[in-house]
Amino acid sequence: MGNRKKLASIANLWYLAPALIILLVFWLVPMILVVVFSLFSWTYGTHPQWAGLSQYHIIFSDPVFWQSIRVTLEFVAAVVVGGTAISLILAVLLYRGIRGVGFFRSMYFLPYVLPVVATSTIWLWIYQSPVGVLDRFIHALGGNGNIGWVTEPNLALVSLIIFTIWFSFGFTMLLFMAGLTNIPSELWEAASVDGANSWQQFFKITWPLLTPTTLFVVVINTINAFQSFTQIYALTRGGPLNGTTTLTYYIYQTAFRFFNFGPASAAAVIFFILILLLTGLQFWVSRRSIQYGG
Amino acid sequence: MTKSGKVIVYAILILVLLAAIFPIWWIFATSLETSRRAYSFPGALWPNGTLHNYIQAWAAGPWLHFLANSVGIGIVTTLLVLMTSVLAAYGLVFVPNRATRIIFGAILATMMVPFYSIIIPDYLIVKDLGWLNHGYIAQIVPFAANGFSVFLLMQFMRSLPKELWEAARMDGTSTFGYLWRIVIPNLKPALATVSIYVFLLSWNAFLWPFIAVANPKFQPIQVGLANLLSTANGTNWTVLSAAAAFTAIPVLILYAVAQRSIVESVSRTGIKG
Structure with missing residues (x-):
């Protein structure tokens, strides 16, 4: 009996084996390996040498690394706050008594399904100064018309943020709309019978009941924004003057352009810790602020 | 109002x-x-x-080949993910034991791992396996399973009524027979959701094929377009736009046909378990 049971449970492992092997080899083991790699001094073609924490010391004394942390945090904060606010407003506007909801919804979502390389290409053309359509439009309105959207160090990050919100707001709007369908419509009806106006209904009913969805959107947005790379590569290559070098770009550049695997691995470990801390913090905040359960 | x-x-x-x-x-x-x-x-x-730009852009690269690569990689990856994650989810939900509980934790843990933090070890593993610049395998196998799909399918399987399972066991249906004849047919919306999620992920993949696949013969269309963009940067926007259209048109057609199920699937992936 005992043997048969054991046999059965080994047979059951076959169901798990294919997924488990792939996830082990390409996801879990690499997670350990990257920590190990970060302790070695290692460039392409040379033998790795034990280096203790010196690789961390190297990146910590690299001003570009610190700048990339700042750029990443600014980028993530702007995309998360801006993207979440815009998609929440649109979801709420669309949700009640609008004709053509399906049409608006699918058009807003369209940028998200298109390949980022393709949309980055067209935005790079839109952003060109002074020949791109944005500058030409501003010029036609009597403005400066030579703004340097992707060439001015202070502006390039803003341009990336605008692009990122543009292609992702439709996605987070869908998440908000799904969350709205979970709120019983009797609540709004009762409120409007009681004479609550649209603003009161939003702040007293929609917003508090949507808190779990909002948290979820914020976490998803944070994780996605942290992992932005394609548009940075296509639009600005981390420049000008490293003004758009995020941590992902820093890792890519250090590992696959300069082939410094040690410092790049150290940066990858920091990257992982940063995402973990930030999403952990968001869950902790939400635990304390959600009163209505998720 | x-x-x-x-x-x-x-x-x-x-x-x-x-x-x-x-x-x-x-x-x-x-x-x-x-x-x-x-x-x-x-x-x-x-x-x-x-149509001049389209003719010029078409001549600037093997677009049909890039396109076929992207579609092929996307379809094969999707089928493999469906297979691995249906099996894993089924094992975890219906035939659990002490070992599976640990495995469940490990699979969940992969959902927390950002790809950019493991890209260096993955690159070196693929290189050691001899897969670098070696066909499509490096673009498919590392992504043939993912924790999120397993998790999502588990949620759907848990919602199947328990009586169904007990009745099937009484009738002497084997464990695998139950999966094949009862669970999978009842799982169609979930399978569609996972398929769309994985296919879009694969279609949009950029950095990984960009570093792991140097041979244009095996590159997906995103890498082809990015390489054209970096060689032709700022010279010929009309031709570049035509090339961008090549990568956008297949998605636009797919979206026009399956817009409803794509939108619904994506909102479903957003629903918390």
Whole structure:
């Protein structure tokens, strides 16, 4: 009996084996390996040498690394706050008594399904100064018309943020709309019978009941924004003057352009810790602020 | 809502609509424009319909090949993910034991791992396996399973009524027979959701094929376009727009056909378990 049971449970492992092997080899083991790699001094073609924490010391004394942390945090904060606010407003506007909801919804979502390389290409053309359509439009309105959207160090990050919100707001709007369908419509009806106006209904009913969805959107947005790379590569290559070098770009550049695997691995470990801390913090905040359960 | 309130709401929605679709319109407007008119405002707002750029862009790279690569990689990856995650989810939900509980934790843990933090070890593993620049395998196998799909399918399997399982066991249905004949047919919406999620992920993959696949013969269309963009940077926007259109058109067709299920699937992936 005992043997048969054991046999059965080994047979059951076959169901798990294919997924488990792939996830082990390409996801879990690499997670350990990257920590190990970060302790070695290692460039392409040379033998790795034990280096203790010196690789961390190297990146910590690299001003570009610190700048990339700042750029990443600014980028993530702007995309998360801006993207979440815009998609929440649109979801709420669309949700009640609008004709053509399906049409608006699918058009807003369209940028998200298109390949980022393709949309980055067209935005790079839109952003060109002074020949791109944005500058030409501003010029036609009597403005400066030579703004340097992707060439001015202070502006390039803003341009990336605008692009990122543009292609992702439709996605987070869908998440908000799904969350709205979970709120019983009797609540709004009762409120409007009681004479609550649209603003009161939003702040007293929609917003508090949507808190779990909002948290979820914020976490998803944070994780996605942290992992932005394609548009940075296509639009600005981390420049000008490293003004758009995020941590992902820093890792890519250090590992696959300069082939410094040690410092790049150290940066990858920091990257992982940063995402973990930030999403952990968001869950902790939400635990304390959600009163209505998720 | 008051009448003026409604007008304001529609005005906002239409403005956002214009902002959302103008860049997509601009791909096609620019690509159908002579380069002289493309640089003059507002000349290109309504293009004069030349196909010249498409001919030129078509000659600039093996687009049909890139496209076939992307579609093939996407389909094979999706099928493999469906297979691995249906089996794993089934094992975890219906035939659990002490070992599976630990495995469940491990699979969940992979959902927390950002790909960019493991890209260096993955690159070296693939290199040691001899997969670098060696066909499609490096673009498919590392992504043939993912924790999120397993997790999502588990949620759906848990919602199947328990009585179904007990009745099937009474009838002497084998464990695998139950999966094949009862669970999978009841799982169609979930399988569609996972398929769309994985296919879009694969279709949009950029950095990994960019570093792991140097041979254009095996590159996906995103890498092909990015390479054209970096070699032709700032020289010929009308031709570049036509090339961008090549990568956008297949998705636009897919979206036109399956828009409803794509939108529904994506909202479903957003629902918390």
